[in-house]
Amino acid sequence: MNDHFQSIEEITKKSISVLYNLEPCPELDFKYTKKEYTGDITLILFPLSKKLKKNVEEIGKNIGNYVQNQLKGLIQFSIIEGFLNFLFKESYYIHLLKRMLNTNFYNFKFSSKRIMIEYSSPNTNKPLHLGHVRNSLIGASIAEILKMVGHKIIKIQIINDRGIHICKSMIAWKKFGKGETPDFVKMKGDHFVGKYYSLFDKIYNEEVKNLSKKNKNSILNQARELLKKWECGDPITRKIWKEMNQWVYNGFEETYKKLGITFDKVEYESNVYRIGKKIVKEGLKKGIFFQKKDGSIWIDLIKEGFEEKLLLRSDQTSVYITQDIGTAVERFRKYKIDRLIYIVGKEQDYHFQVLFSILKHLGFLWVNKLSHLSYEMVYLPSGIMKSREGNVIDADSLILEMFSVAKTKFLKKYNKKQDKSSEIIGVGALKYHFLKIDPRKKIIFYPEKSIDFKGKTGTYIQYTYSRIRSLERNFFNLCSLLNSCWSNIQFDIYEKNMIKILQIYPFILKKSALNLNPSLVANYVYEVSKTFNHLYQNKKLIDPLNVIYTNIRMNIIHVTGNVLKSGMNLLGIKMLDRM
Numbered sequence: 001m002n003d004h005f006q007s008i009e010e011i012t013k014k015s016i017s018v019l020y021n022l023e024p025c026p027e028l029d030f031k032y033t034k035k036e037y038t039g040d041i042t043l044i045l046f047p048l049s050k051k052l053k054k055n056v057e058e059i060g061k062n063i064g065n066y067v068q069n070q071l072k073g074l075i076q077f078s079i080i081e082g083f084l085n086f087l088f089k090e091s092y093y094i095h096l097l098k099r100m101l102n103t104n105f106y107n108f109k110f111s112s113k114r115i116m117i118e119y120s121s122p123n124t125n126k127p128l129h130l131g132h133v134r135n136s137l138i139g140a141s142i143a144e145i146l147k148m149v150g151h152k153i154i155k156i157q158i159i160n161d162r163g164i165h166i167c168k169s170m171i172a173w174k175k176f177g178k179g180e181t182p183d184f185v186k187m188k189g190d191h192f193v194g195k196y197y198s199l200f201d202k203i204y205n206e207e208v209k210n211l212s213k214k215n216k217n218s219i220l221n222q223a224r225e226l227l228k229k230w231e232c233g234d235p236i237t238r239k240i241w242k243e244m245n246q247w248v249y250n251g252f253e254e255t256y257k258k259l260g261i262t263f264d265k266v267e268y269e270s271n272v273y274r275i276g277k278k279i280v281k282e283g284l285k286k287g288i289f290f291q292k293k294d295g296s297i298w299i300d301l302i303k304e305g306f307e308e309k310l311l312l313r314s315d316q317t318s319v320y321i322t323q324d325i326g327t328a329v330e331r332f333r334k335y336k337i338d339r340l341i342y343i344v345g346k347e348q349d350y351h352f353q354v355l356f357s358i359l360k361h362l363g364f365l366w367v368n369k370l371s372h373l374s375y376e377m378v379y380l381p382s383g384i385m386k387s388r389e390g391n392v393i394d395a396d397s398l399i400l401e402m403f404s405v406a407k408t409k410f411l412k413k414y415n416k417k418q419d420k421s422s423e424i425i426g427v428g429a430l431k432y433h434f435l436k437i438d439p440r441k442k443i444i445f446y447p448e449k450s451i452d453f454k455g456k457t458g459t460y461i462q463y464t465y466s467r468i469r470s471l472e473r474n475f476f477n478l479c480s481l482l483n484s485c486w487s488n489i490q491f492d493i494y495e496k497n498m499i500k501i502l503q504i505y506p507f508i509l510k511k512s513a514l515n516l517n518p519s520l521v522a523n524y525v526y527e528v529s530k531t532f533n534h535l536y537q538n539k540k541l542i543d544p545l546n547v548i549y550t551n552i553r554m555n556i557i558h559v560t561g562n563v564l565k566s567g568m569n570l571l572g573i574k575m576l577d578r579m
Contacts, residue, residue, distance in 0.1 A: 008067060008075070008086055009507045012043060015066035020052055032500070038078060039085030040500060046082050060084040088500070093491050096503045097552075100559045106566065108509050109150030116154040116331060117143050119343035120261065123160040124248040125169045126194035128255050128395040130378045130445060131345065136261045137434050137572065138375055139343040141518035144570045149513045154335060158267040158327060161245050163320075165197075167226040170240055171219060172196040172203070182247050188396065190251030193244055231317055258399050259427065260572050267327060273318050276326030279362065280311045280318075288361050304357050306350075311358075324355050325362075332366050339369045341516065346374045346440075373516050375439035381446060393445075402426035421576060425459060428573040432458025435571050436522040456526050458573055461564060464529040466579040467536065468561040475542050475554050489552060494535040498556050501531050505563050509570075518571060525567035532560050 013025045029047060033039035043063070045056040052059060057079060064077035064084055074092035078085050088096075099105055119139020122132055139155070147153045160166075173196045182192040203219050215221070229237040256262070280297055283289045289299045294314040301309055311322055331340060342352060352372040360367045380393070406426035436456060437443050454460065491499070505524070512520040535541070541557065543550050565575050 007504055007507050008041060008071075009504065010510075011067050011070050012063055015063050015070075016048070019062050019066060022052070026051055033085050037080060037083075037085055038087055040088045040496075041086050043084040043086075044082070045079075045084055049082070056082040088496070090490065093496055093499050094489060096499050097555060097559070100499075100502055101555055105506075106562075108148055108506050110510060112150045112152065113338040114152045114154070114336065115146055115339045115341065116156055116335060116337045117146075117341045117343065118156050118158065120157045120256075120263075121160065121344075122157075122252065123163075123165055124190075124193070124245045125165050125197045127188070127190040127251060130393045130395065130398060133259070133395050133398065133430070134375065134378050134434050134439075134443065135343055135345065136256075136259060137431055138373070138439050138518060140261055141435055141521075141571050142341070142343070142373070142516050144572070145509065145513050145518060145521065148570060149509060151513075154265060154337065155263045156265040156267060156331075157263050158269060158272075158323075159249075160320075160323075161268050162230065162241075162270040162273065164223060164227050166241070166245075167223040167230065168200040168220075169193050169197040170237075170244060171223045171226050172200040173244065174240065175219075175222075182251075188251045188254065189247030189249075190255075191394070191396070192251075193248050227317055228315060255395050255399070258423075259395070259431075260574075269323050272326050272330060273323045274326070275330055276322035276324070277312065277316075277318050279325055279329060280322060283362060299358055299361065301354060301357055306354050306357065309354050309358070321351065321355055321358070324351075325358060328355070328359060328370065329364065332364075332369075337369075339371070342370075342372045343375065344372060346376055348372075349374050371516075373439060376442045378434075379442060379444045381444060398430070399427065402430045405429075421579070424574045424576055425462065425579075428458040428462055428568075430458075431571055431573050432461070432522060432568075435518045436526070438517060438519045456523075458568075461525055461529045461568060462573075462575055463579050464532055465561055465564045465568075465575045466577060468532070468557055468564070469577045471541055471557055472554065472561070475550065489549075492539070494538050495553065495556060497531050498535050498560065501528055502556075502559055502563055505567070521567050521570055525564055525571075528560060528563055528567070532557075 009028065009030055012028060016022050016025050026047065029044040031042050031044065033042045043060075045060050048059055049056045060077075060079035060082075064079070064086075067086065068075060068077060071092070074089055074095055076087045076089065078087070117139055120128075120132060120136045122128055128136075143153045143155050173193075176199060177196065182189040185192065187195075200219060200223070207215060207218050207220075226237060230241060280289060283299075284291060284297055289297050289311060291297050292314075295316070296310060296314040297312040298308050298310055301307065309321065310319055311325075312318060328340065331337060344352065349372070352374075356367055356370055356372075359370070403422050403426040406422040406429065433445065433449075434443065449455075449457075508520055508524045512518060535556075539553075541550070541553055568575055
């Protein structure tokens with residue numbers, strides 16, 4: 001990032017490196033200064049004092065002097081009981097506003113690595129659901145944030161298109177489908193295949209209930225036989241598999257399009273599982289893995305605090321982790337990446353710990369470049385979603401409901417021309433509702449509550465943005481834009497608050513990128529919107545009798561609109577100039 005455009009937060013971080021030779025700089029705790037004290041922004045010194053083993057007064061003076069010198073006296077500072085308070089001079093607010101009007105303010109690049117992000121990655125046996133929505137939105141947003149700060153991003157998904165779960169849908173369709181297709185029954189392809197997966201589950205549960213002994217001809221055993229045929233390349237089995245998978249792909253594509261989710265690369269487990277099998281067999285020869293009497297291949301990870309892990313079944317068919325070993329190895333070989341991030345739910349924490357341990361045993365030096373962003377589950381007001389209990393909300397039904405709520409609440413004089421607006425409002429509300437919460441925290445989803453002009457919603461921010469653009473249109477209708485006259489400008493508390501929150505946008509972006517946390521951006525744009533609305537409610541923003549001062553204020557408003565649009569775009573949310 002260009003030093004000339006660094007915030008106080010960034011300069012403070014640099015001061016710790018320069019003054020105390022501390023790398024990397026620990027997370028700094030900045031707060032807006034409390035009303036009872038003099039200042040604009042406050043650094044809490046106690047964590048630094050503990051880290052540096054120095055008293056807070058000394059640390060505060062050293063940092064304060066450094067920042068003051070860097071900003072050429074545009075700020076003052078004071079230290080009160082372990083709190084370093086920075087006070088902005090009037091000229092500093094002008095400096096900040098001029099800085100934000102410069103296009104370089106939006107040059108956030110501070111690093112450039114080649115990063116691959118895997119997200120979504122569904123199975124081809126049922127439609128995308130609420131959990132996939134959260135996964136996809138987190139992955140897509142992190143990709144945009146990392147791209148914004150300078151990284152080269154490869155967005156990838158691996159479609160789990162083979163395995164016993166796929167064969168369950170296939171065997172149910174073979175036995176009971178009577179040759180019907182999605183087009184024939186006018187059903188979306190992924191929902192059509194999901195119907196047969198549910199049918200399999202129903203039949204299997206009935207068999208378990210009614211049979212005391214194992215049934216060699218059970219529907220589960222038939223699915224297992226189908227998997228063996230698939231792995232042996234049986235042409236009839238492969239033909240059915242390709243046809244049913246294509247139905248699902250077509251359905252996924254429709255859903256992704258509605259959500260605005262895209263990928264740079266798509267992998268298919270059927271193309272890469274052999275790589276994993278080959279690596280496992282080589283590992284067996286090297287003594288890294290071991291084979292049991294039934295022919296299955298395992299790894300002993302008990303010393304690492306895990307269990308023995310199955311890598312190949314006794315019939316030599318692969319399991320999930322076999323494929324994951326192969327894809328990880330192939331991705332580093334093929335794409336020359338510096339980092340690989342998996343966006344996968346918390347319930348897979350153990351799986352990834354085991355995967356990383358296996359890759360370490362295999363001797364791959366890039367294991368430390370792997371990371372698993374473990375996000376929490378989505379809950380309904382009634383509790384956790386469970387496929388077997390039938391309370392899973394599929395993504396398509398959810399999106400349609402959001403469109404419907406948007407039309408009902410905000411487009412009172414609805415006509416077909418407003419379809420696009422209702423989609424932007426509905427999808428925007430959905431995305432913001434998911435992304436405003438830290439990925440590592442649980443989320444309870446209420447569709448009605450996510451769309452509102454009040455409260456912390458995407459709609460509130462979209463409405464604030466459209467209000468800003470309306471003010472700009474009115475301003476340009478009244479008078480032409482003048483070159484701003486900066487002399488004798490006195491900002492009031494509402495304008496100062498607006499400038500203060502806008503100038504930390506680069507800091508928020510960097511923090512969001514380092515922590516892989518889109519909620520930092522989502523909550524920031526809400527605070528920007530709320531601060532702007534305080535300004536709007538308390539100030540006459542357009543005054544035809546004072547064009548020069550109105551012009552200064554309009555510069556603040558213009559930057560606010562740009563920051564809102566930029567931040568929301570990073571969340572994948574479009575903005576409307578009129579609402």
